Every structure is written in C-alpha cells, then in structure tokens.
Amino acid sequence: MRRLLMAVAFFAASAIALAFLALPLLALLTHRSPGTLVSELNNPVVGDALLVSLKTSVIAQALIVLFGTPTAYLLATRRFPGRTLAITLVELPIVLPPAVAGIGLIVAFGRLGLLGGVFSALGIDVSFDQAAVVLAVMFVAGPLYVRFAVAAFGAVDPELVMASRTLGAGPLRTFFRVVVPLAGGGLAAGAALALARGLGEFGATIMFAGSLQGVTQTLPLAIYAEFDNNLDVALSIAALFVIITGAILLSLKLTSVWHSSRSDSRYRAASFASS
Amino acid sequence: MALLSVRFALPRREFRLELALELDGVVALVGPSGAGKSSVLSVIAGIVRPPHGRVALDDEVWLDSERGINLAPDRRRVGLVFQEYALFPHMTVRQNVAYGGRDRVDELLARFELAGLAAARPAALSGGERQRVALARALAREPGVLLLDEPLASLDSRTKASVRDELAALLPELGLPTLIVTHDYEDAVALAGRVGVLVAGELRQLGRAEELLTRPADAFVASFTGANVLAGRAARRSGGLTEVVLESGELIRSTDALDGEVDVVIHPWDITLSGVEPAAEPGLRPNQVRAEIAAMTRVGGRVLVAIGPLRVELTGAAAAELALAPGVVAVASFDPALTRLIARA
Known part of the structure; x- marks a missing residue:
C-alpha cells in the first residue's frame, strides 16, 4: 500500500511539474490561431528583428568559438597560478543578472566608460550600435561555451595526446586530429547552448545597445516593444522563439545520442557527464 | 643495429x-x-x-x-606502446595505424593480421587485437x-x-x-x-x-627471479665448504666461500622432497631441511609446496607418488653446489 502511495505521489508531482512548464509554452502557440501567428510574421518589425538577431548571433558566435576555444583548452590542460581565479572569471557572467552585465558594458566600453576615450579617439562608438549587441551577447553567452569547452577538453585522456605526440604529430596536428574530435560533443553542446542563450539575450542588450528597430532591436527586444503596441506580433515572435530554441535543444540531444552510439567513447561520454 | x-x-x-x-x-x-x-x-x-x-x-x-x-x-x-594501448577511439584501425605513418599501412595491417579489422573501431576489438594495432601504429611511425x-x-x-x-x-x-x-x-x-x-x-x-x-x-634480485632467500650466518670450514646456520636453526652447507651475515639463495626447482631422509649416497651429502608441509598449490602440471622456510617446485606426478599433503612432515634436500651465498650489506 505504501509503495503504491509513493508511486502515485511521485507520478502526480511529475505530472504537475511538467504541466506547469508546458502550459505557458502551449498557451503561446494557441492563444491566437496558427494562421494569425504566421501572418503576423510578415510584420516588418519581425523581419527586422530576425535579421538583427541572426546577424549579431552569427558574428558573436564566431568570435566566441574563435577566442573561447583556445582559452578553454589552456584552462583545461595547464596548471598555473591564478587558474581558479580565471575559471571563476569565466563563470561569473553566467550567474550575474544581465542588468549588471549591461551596466558593466556601458562603463567599460560606452562613450564615457573606461575604454570610451580610446574608442572615440579611434572614431569608434560602440554603444547603441550593432557592435554593442554583439558585445552584449558575447559577454553573456560566451562564458557558457567556455565552461562547457573546459569540461570537454578536460575529459580528453592526456595519454591519447601523448600517444599522438610520440607518433610524430606536432601540437597543432594533435589538437585538430585528436583533441577537438574527442571533445567535439562537449564543444557542440556548449556552442548550441551559447547560441540559444545569445538569441534570448535581453537585459544587457537593452541597456547597452538600446532597442532601435532594424539596428539593435533583436527578437526578444521586439517582443518587449510590441507587447504594448501589438500583442499579436509579440505572440508571433514568442512562438517563433519556442520553436527555434526547442529545435536547437532537441538537435543537441539527438546528436549526442548519435555520438554515443557511434563509438564506445568513454571520453566523449565523460565530456557530458563532467560538465 | x-x-x-x-x-x-x-x-x-x-x-x-x-x-x-x-x-x-x-x-x-x-x-x-x-x-x-x-x-x-x-x-x-x-x-x-x-x-x-x-x-x-x-x-x-x-x-x-x-x-x-x-x-x-x-x-x-620512438615507437611507444602504452600499457592501455592509447588507441584513438574516434578512428578506425586503419586510421589509427595511418596516424603513425601512411607508407606501410597495408603491409603492417597484413603483417599483424588486422586487414579484416581495418574498418573496425578500437572499442570493438579484443585486448590482443588492440595490442597488435598499437604495435602496428608504433611501427608505422618508422x-x-x-x-x-x-x-x-x-x-x-x-x-x-x-x-x-x-x-x-x-x-x-x-x-x-x-x-x-x-x-x-x-x-x-x-x-x-x-x-x-x-x-x-x-x-x-x-x-x-x-x-x-x-x-x-x-x-632482492634473487627473490625476484623466484628463488628462496633465507637469512643466515656463514663460517668457512675446511674442505672448501661453508657452513651456514639459518635463522630458523638448521645447519646447511654451500660451496661458496663466505663469512658473516649472508643470504642463502636456492631455486625451488633445485630442491627435491622425500617422505623420509634419503639414504646417504656417495659424494657430497645434500643439505636437508625437515619440516611440515604448510600448503600446496597446483599450477598447470606443477605443484608448488611450502615446507618450513622453503618453497619447492615439483611435478604433479612426483607429488602424488610421494603422497604429499599439507600437514605431512617431509624432508627437503638440495645440493650444496647449487646453494648460493650473498653477503648481506
């Protein structure tokens, strides 16, 4: 009897929790008819916001991978004084409120900020410009990628790296032929999460870059702007968001299943487990 | 070379x-x-x-x-073969070998009987096969x-x-x-x-x-090769023989000339066992240790017998013929000429 009660209680709790999470998502997709949602996507606000989001995300993501990958590899494989501090520095933006990030970006890179004088001397004004959106996304989403990449690199068996070196491969060949493929699952997971997080960036962007349609107004900013203006447009973008980010997460799950069934790879599996 | x-x-x-x-x-x-x-x-x-x-x-x-x-x-x-082989799990057998060098891949795959496994990944291989891949890979590096x-x-x-x-x-x-x-x-x-x-x-x-x-x-070297090593005190006697009093009390002799604290080294296969003291034969009298058999372990066709301070190795047939068993008292005999003495540091 007790066992039955416990099973029922656990089942009920799970059902309530999952329903709680599903309901708002479901409401977003059903509050207006699918026809309305699709037709509202034709609104120029949506098109502009989509373009700004895609462009800034692609640039930010490329820079994140370009700078984040070597950083993560060093943090994962080298022991040096201040390493813990460096890792904490990477983790901090993940947990900081985006509003704090926004203010920080303004006083660092804004016109009156720390580097403002240097930037204006060079004729660069980043704030309220697409460059500001890119900086905000990089600051908020980049650390997510680096943290995942550190875990992924850390899970690569150092003996395989040594084996590669004794087989005549230099550090560069070893990195691209052995380390990156073995850490690949974790790197892809980190990049996908950073992409999803970057697409949704709101607080830091609105403070540092503003919400100028066609320039700095990304999809989340457009939702906020249209919420007062035209609820149908806001709903339509929100529904689009649910579908895009849902697709990113799902494809991540599917590729990781594919990876783990393709090889035994305790190394690859570990890169997920330890992150 | x-x-x-x-x-x-x-x-x-x-x-x-x-x-x-x-x-x-x-x-x-x-x-x-x-x-x-x-x-x-x-x-x-x-x-x-x-x-x-x-x-x-x-x-x-x-x-x-x-x-x-x-x-x-x-x-x-260097061609280094790691203990756990360190094969690249994301590469096939052929790719692993080719990583060391591309010139001799087919020759090495054939030589190590890996041609049929060329497309397999390391996870699918047995331990022996993995080692052959690791060797082939190390040799591919020339x-x-x-x-x-x-x-x-x-x-x-x-x-x-x-x-x-x-x-x-x-x-x-x-x-x-x-x-x-x-x-x-x-x-x-x-x-x-x-x-x-x-x-x-x-x-x-x-x-x-x-x-x-x-x-x-x-x-240490002696015990690592599997020999019995017994501590004792040696004193040279006339006739080119050295007498050693073992820590366990027995007196044995060796043809090695040495005095003082020594380690006595006897290999398990140089010792014979018998139920009673064997009749004196002409020539050098063998060393004899009489003791109870503590344990017997059968390994393949041989039997390892622990008797007193000694380990003795003999064939299963010999052990059966002598009706040896744990608890039985027997005599271990070994030739003084095969009894080595090493001075203790």
Missing part, C-alpha cells in the same frame, strides 16, 4: 631515479610497481624531462641537459627505438600466453633497440635477451636471464 644510450637522474617523490643504459637488442626492465620503470620510458620518449641526463640514438641527440638540447616527443624517433610499457599486463591470462609467444618471436625480427617495462620476471625473461632489475629507482643488476639466476647481485 643502432645503439640507444640513456643516462639520467630524475628526482621522484620517494627516491631518485638514476639510470645508465646502453640499449641494443631487446632489454626488459623488471621491478615492483613504483620502482620508476615507466618513468624511464617517459624520459626516453620526451614526455618527462629530467633535470640531468642525456639520451641519444647513435649520434642523434634527443636530450642533453648540459647542451640545453631537449627534442619534443614528435621529433624523437621508429628508431621501440618502447613497450607493460605489454602483457592488460591481457587476460589465456590471451597473455599466446601474445607473449608472438611478441617473443616478433621483437628480435624487428632489429630495433627495444626496451620493455614489466613487473613480471617471467614475462621479462620470455621477451628479452637481457633483463635489468630496477628497485626504488636503482638498477640493481642487468644481465642475461641465466646470470640473474646463477649469480644474483643481491637478495
């Missing part, structure tokens, strides 16, 4: 590893775990850099601390030296015997200076022409297997 000369000193946590070795042909380093055996391979391969040392293959200098030379592992021509780290330790006992025979036949054929590291004395003897015993960072003895058996440098 090329000559690899290795000389270095490397501080370890508990001791200082010091080694000087001239390597041509197949040499095995044997010793208990933690003796620094694997570090020797790491130093030669360039994975560990000792503060003092020199490693050179003929006139190719890989490491010379005095001249500030230290080549990276990829610039030393090494000047072959290093094997515990080549048999990761195999189950059934596979181990056949792999040991294969390796023993293969290694001399390769014509490469080869250094094998193992904790198993029998494996070392089976695989290598010369065996070095490494204890706590110190090479106690390096020689052919027979030399280690018949003239062990110290008690």
Whole structure:
C-alpha cells in the first residue's frame, strides 16, 4: 500500500511539474490561431528583428568559438597560478543578472566608460550600435561555451595526446586530429547552448545597445516593444522563439545520442557527464 | 643495429631515479610497481624531462641537459606502446595505424593480421587485437627505438600466453633497440635477451636471464627471479665448504666461500622432497631441511609446496607418488653446489 502511495505521489508531482512548464509554452502557440501567428510574421518589425538577431548571433558566435576555444583548452590542460581565479572569471557572467552585465558594458566600453576615450579617439562608438549587441551577447553567452569547452577538453585522456605526440604529430596536428574530435560533443553542446542563450539575450542588450528597430532591436527586444503596441506580433515572435530554441535543444540531444552510439567513447561520454 | 644510450637522474617523490643504459637488442626492465620503470620510458620518449641526463640514438641527440638540447616527443624517433594501448577511439584501425605513418599501412595491417579489422573501431576489438594495432601504429611511425610499457599486463591470462609467444618471436625480427617495462620476471625473461632489475629507482643488476639466476647481485634480485632467500650466518670450514646456520636453526652447507651475515639463495626447482631422509649416497651429502608441509598449490602440471622456510617446485606426478599433503612432515634436500651465498650489506 505504501509503495503504491509513493508511486502515485511521485507520478502526480511529475505530472504537475511538467504541466506547469508546458502550459505557458502551449498557451503561446494557441492563444491566437496558427494562421494569425504566421501572418503576423510578415510584420516588418519581425523581419527586422530576425535579421538583427541572426546577424549579431552569427558574428558573436564566431568570435566566441574563435577566442573561447583556445582559452578553454589552456584552462583545461595547464596548471598555473591564478587558474581558479580565471575559471571563476569565466563563470561569473553566467550567474550575474544581465542588468549588471549591461551596466558593466556601458562603463567599460560606452562613450564615457573606461575604454570610451580610446574608442572615440579611434572614431569608434560602440554603444547603441550593432557592435554593442554583439558585445552584449558575447559577454553573456560566451562564458557558457567556455565552461562547457573546459569540461570537454578536460575529459580528453592526456595519454591519447601523448600517444599522438610520440607518433610524430606536432601540437597543432594533435589538437585538430585528436583533441577537438574527442571533445567535439562537449564543444557542440556548449556552442548550441551559447547560441540559444545569445538569441534570448535581453537585459544587457537593452541597456547597452538600446532597442532601435532594424539596428539593435533583436527578437526578444521586439517582443518587449510590441507587447504594448501589438500583442499579436509579440505572440508571433514568442512562438517563433519556442520553436527555434526547442529545435536547437532537441538537435543537441539527438546528436549526442548519435555520438554515443557511434563509438564506445568513454571520453566523449565523460565530456557530458563532467560538465 | 643502432645503439640507444640513456643516462639520467630524475628526482621522484620517494627516491631518485638514476639510470645508465646502453640499449641494443631487446632489454626488459623488471621491478615492483613504483620502482620508476615507466618513468624511464617517459624520459626516453620526451614526455618527462629530467633535470640531468642525456639520451641519444647513435649520434642523434634527443636530450642533453648540459647542451640545453631537449627534442619534443614528435621529433624523437620512438615507437611507444602504452600499457592501455592509447588507441584513438574516434578512428578506425586503419586510421589509427595511418596516424603513425601512411607508407606501410597495408603491409603492417597484413603483417599483424588486422586487414579484416581495418574498418573496425578500437572499442570493438579484443585486448590482443588492440595490442597488435598499437604495435602496428608504433611501427608505422618508422621508429628508431621501440618502447613497450607493460605489454602483457592488460591481457587476460589465456590471451597473455599466446601474445607473449608472438611478441617473443616478433621483437628480435624487428632489429630495433627495444626496451620493455614489466613487473613480471617471467614475462621479462620470455621477451628479452637481457633483463635489468630496477628497485626504488636503482638498477640493481642487468644481465642475461641465466646470470640473474646463477649469480644474483643481491637478495632482492634473487627473490625476484623466484628463488628462496633465507637469512643466515656463514663460517668457512675446511674442505672448501661453508657452513651456514639459518635463522630458523638448521645447519646447511654451500660451496661458496663466505663469512658473516649472508643470504642463502636456492631455486625451488633445485630442491627435491622425500617422505623420509634419503639414504646417504656417495659424494657430497645434500643439505636437508625437515619440516611440515604448510600448503600446496597446483599450477598447470606443477605443484608448488611450502615446507618450513622453503618453497619447492615439483611435478604433479612426483607429488602424488610421494603422497604429499599439507600437514605431512617431509624432508627437503638440495645440493650444496647449487646453494648460493650473498653477503648481506
């Protein structure tokens, strides 16, 4: 009897929790008819916001991978004084409120900020410009990628790296032929999460870059702007968001299943487990 | 054949590893775990850099601390086979071998009977197959030296015997200076022409297997070869014989001339057992130890008998004929001419 009660209680709790999470998502997709949602996507606000989001995300993501990958590899494989501090520095933006990030970006890179004088001397004004959106996304989403990449690199068996070196491969060949493929699952997971997080960036962007349609107004900013203006447009973008980010997460799950069934790879599996 | 000369000193946590070795042909380093055996391979391969040392293959200098030379592992021509093989899990057998070098892939796959497994990934291979891939990969790199780290330790006992025979036949054929590291004395003897015993960072003895058996440098080397080592006090007597009073009280004799504190070395297969004291035969009277049999272990066709302070090895048939069993009192006899004495430090 007790066992039955416990099973029922656990089942009920799970059902309530999952329903709680599903309901708002479901409401977003059903509050207006699918026809309305699709037709509202034709609104120029949506098109502009989509373009700004895609462009800034692609640039930010490329820079994140370009700078984040070597950083993560060093943090994962080298022991040096201040390493813990460096890792904490990477983790901090993940947990900081985006509003704090926004203010920080303004006083660092804004016109009156720390580097403002240097930037204006060079004729660069980043704030309220697409460059500001890119900086905000990089600051908020980049650390997510680096943290995942550190875990992924850390899970690569150092003996395989040594084996590669004794087989005549230099550090560069070893990195691209052995380390990156073995850490690949974790790197892809980190990049996908950073992409999803970057697409949704709101607080830091609105403070540092503003919400100028066609320039700095990304999809989340457009939702906020249209919420007062035209609820149908806001709903339509929100529904689009649910579908895009849902697709990113799902494809991540599917590729990781594919990876783990393709090889035994305790190394690859570990890169997920330890992150 | 090329000559690899290795000389270095490397501080370890508990001791200082010091080694000087001239390597041509197949040499095995044997010793208990933690003796620094694997570090020797790491130093030669360039994975560990000792503060003092020199490693050179003929006139190719890989490491010379005095001249500030230290080549990276990829610039030393070593073929290192790791204990757990370190095969790349994301590559096929063929890709693994080709990673070492592309010129001889097909030849090596055929030679190691891997052609049928060329498309398989390491996870799908047995232990013996993995080792063959690791060897083929190391040889594809066209090494000047072959290093094997515990080549048999990761195999189950059934596979181990056949792999040991294969390796023993293969290694001399390769014509490469080869250094094998193992904790198993029998494996070392089976695989290598010369065996070095490494204890706590110190090479106690390096020689052919027979030399280690018949003239062990110290008690540790003797016990590592499987010999009985008994402490005692020796005194030379007339007639070229030395009398030794063992710690257990028995008096035995040896043809070795030595006085003072000694270790007595007798190999288990040089001892015979009998139910009663054997009748005196002409010539030298054998040493005799009369004691109760403590334990008997059957290994294959042989029986290992623990009797008093001694371990004795005899055939299963002999053990059955003598009706030996734990608890039975028997006499162990051994020839004074086969009883070695080593002065104790």
